[in-house]
Amino acid sequence: MAKQYSMFTEVTYKVTLKGMRTTEEKEILNGISGSVNPGEVLALMGPSGSGKTTLLNLLGGRLIQPTVGGLVTYNDQPYSKFLKSRIGFVTQDDVLFAHLTVKETLTYAALLRLPKTLTREQKEKRAIDVIYELGLERCQDTMIGGSFVRGVSGGERKRVSIGNEIIINPSLLFLDEPTSGLDSTTALRTVQMLHDIAEAGKTVLTTIHQPSSRLFHKFDKLILLGKGSLLYFGKASEAMVYFSSIGCSPLIAMNPAEFLLDLANGNLHDVSVPSELEDKVQMGNSDAEIQNGKPSPAVVHEYLVEAYETRVAENEKKKLLIPIPLDEDVKLKVSYPKRQWGASWWEQYSILFWRGIKERRHEYFSWLRITQVLSTAFILGLLWWQSDSNSPKGVQEQAGLLFFIGVFWGFFPVFTAIFTFPQERAMLSKERAADMYRLSAYFVARTTSDLPLDLVLPVLFLLVVYFMAGLRLSAGPFFLSLLTVFLCIVAAQGLGLAIGATLMDLKRATTLASVTVMTFMLAGGFFVQKVPIFISWIRYLSFNYHTFKLLLKVQYEHITPTINGMRIDNGITEVSALVAMVFGYRLLAYLSLRRMKLQSGA
Incomplete structure (x- = not known):
């Protein structure tokens, strides 16, 4: 793969903060310039909130462009979708x-x-x-x-x-805080590995928060940021020499990284004060003083930015103007604008389908879940043990069981499906930002890989309940009941997916789902037979209502045309309504995901 260098000149980035009454623009990055070449590891350092992660995201093509100023190039070419296949980005x-x-x-x-x-x-x-x-x-x-x-x-x-x-x-590898949460030995091994990757001809950029002195000496180049401004760019090994030259040097033995972060924070404890700043303090300017008689962090920051601008920045910017020779083949490849997928749509679907099954089979077949379903089935079987369907009262009681089956397999999938997209949002954002697959392939694979898993537990449930309760004993009614329950599950799942994908917030999604499922259950035709005409439309949206009617038809169409005030017809309306829900809710979920702003901006 072709080697690439990255160059950035006068990069700025602003965000708009919307308050109750006012809207203001906040500058996150202010005129950052630098470059990194193949074989080098560039470290972005700075205190929390200094803009280092923002700069890394911007250089990695992860920020929306209209709010970005300045110029970022890769082998003298601007960022393009094709470059995604050449860039590796490791999130924190x-x-x-x-x-x-x-x-x-x-x-x-x-x-x-x-x-x-x-x-x-x-x-x-x-x-x-x-x-x-x-x-x-x-x-x-x-x-x-x-x-x-x-x-x-x-x-x-x-x-x-x-x-x-x-x-x-x-060609380019970006890493956000790769050593966070690791002990010093593991962190050193990780940074050594980055060095080995760079030595193989790659370009490595990484943010680092507070490296040990051993880690610090592993970096080739350093960018030090403070409040979004550039305080130093150059060789990491020359950083201490530069700050000594502007009058800032440690008074005690110190980890270079600790010293630099103290400076970026405007903290001059155990650091010599530059003569220009000492003069300000002695003049008694209240703005330039803090309790121990040292310059305030704001004054130190201003001095460091000014010192870099006057002493180093111009020379560094001139170096950036000198072109690095590239062979024509590399130029051609980098400027090639088309996005390239690693697999066809069908291959993406197939890979994601099997990945989904492998990931979720543990969750679906956990002992907790199996126990929950089977214990409910046994309790229902015991309560309706060998119930009688020959008398009106027996039919009425069996209708209660059928309604509960519809409610249970309507409630259960909704609250499982709600978690699907909010829980996978980080993974989806990461993988879509890297152009790993099309959103449509992911969505179809994600919603169909659940189906084989979803069929197993209802089969076990019905095998227990159906025969214990003495429902209509023949193959046709049993399999039609199973098909009805499965249709109810897939429709209910669609509702859960749509709510989760639309809100992307578990608390709000759970609240909305609770109210919706309760409404559908109450309008399901068992509790209230005569629903007032102005609200009767709700029952046609309820999968509980359609499932209940179908289950009644399967069990009693040979006995009576009306049960529990509900007329048994040919069932086409109910099946059509459930099928419409299966596809309609999923379409809504897909459109909601398309609207979701991913890191990639895709």
Whole structure:
């Protein structure tokens, strides 16, 4: 893969803050310039809120362009969608599926991201190569793990996240706080690994919060930010020399990174005060004083920005104007504008389908869930044990059981499906930002991979309830009842998906779903037979109502034309309504996801 360098000149970034009455623009980045070449590791340092993550996102093409000023180029070309396949971006949080193994995680990434020109076997081999490259061979068959699942260690998780990105052999690798949460030895090993990646001809940019002195000396170049302004850009090894030259040097032995962060914060404790600032303090200017007689952080910040502008900035900007020679082949490749998918739509769907089943089978077939369904089935079977359908009273009681079955398999899937998209939002944003797949392929795979899993528990449930309660004993009615329940589940799931995708907030989604499901249950035809005409339309939106009518038809159409005040007809209306809900709710969910602003802006 072609080597690439990144160059940025006078980069600015503003956000609009909307208050109750006023709208103001806040400058997050103010005229940042710099460059990084193949074989180099550039560290972005600065206190919290200094803009380093914003700068990293901007350089990685993860920010919406209209609010960005200045110029960012890659091999003298502007950012394009094609570049996504050349850039690896490791987010601060390790967004990984908890129930997939290390090998499965990297294999799925390889299948989705590597070019179509490679065969499946070649892609799988690349995943294995990365596992050995990152020293993950001992844990390759271990689950990633999460809050409730035991898995790999923190350092191994971070290496898997990096592996997800270097699997495409990127020219540029961006990392946001790759050492956060790691002990000093693991952090050093991680940064050494970044150095090895750079030495292989890659360009590496990383934000780092508070590195140890050993880590600091591993970086080739350094950008130091303070309040969105550039305080230093150049070789990391020359940073201390530069700050000594402007009168700021540590008075005690100090970790260089700690010293630089203190300066960026405007803190001059244990640091020599430049003569210009000492003069200001001695003049007694109240704005320039703090309690211990040192200049205030605002004055220190102003001095550091001014010193960089006058002493270094011009020379650095001149260096940026000198073009780096590139062969024509590289120029041609970088300027090629078309987005390229690693797999066809059908391949994306197939890969995501099987990944979904592998990830969620543990959740679906947990003992807790199986116990919940089977214990409910046994309780219902005992309560309606061998109930009689020959008398009107017996039919009335059995109708109560059928209604509860419709309610249970309407309620259960809604509240499971609500969590689908809010929980996977971080993963969806990350993978879409990297152009791993089309949204349509993800959506269809996500909503269909649940179906085989969803069918197993209702079958077990009905096998218990149906025969214990003595419902109509023949193959036709049993399978029609099962089909009706399955249709109800898929329709209810659609509602859950639509609510979750539209609101993307679990508290609000759960509240809305509770009210909706309760309304549908009350309008389901069992509690109230004569619904007032001005609100009667609600029952036609209720999957409980249509499911109940179909279950009554299956059980009693040979006995009576009317049960519980409900007329049994041919069932076409009910089936049509449920099928419309299955597709209608899912279409709404898909359109809501399309509207969602992803990191990629896609």
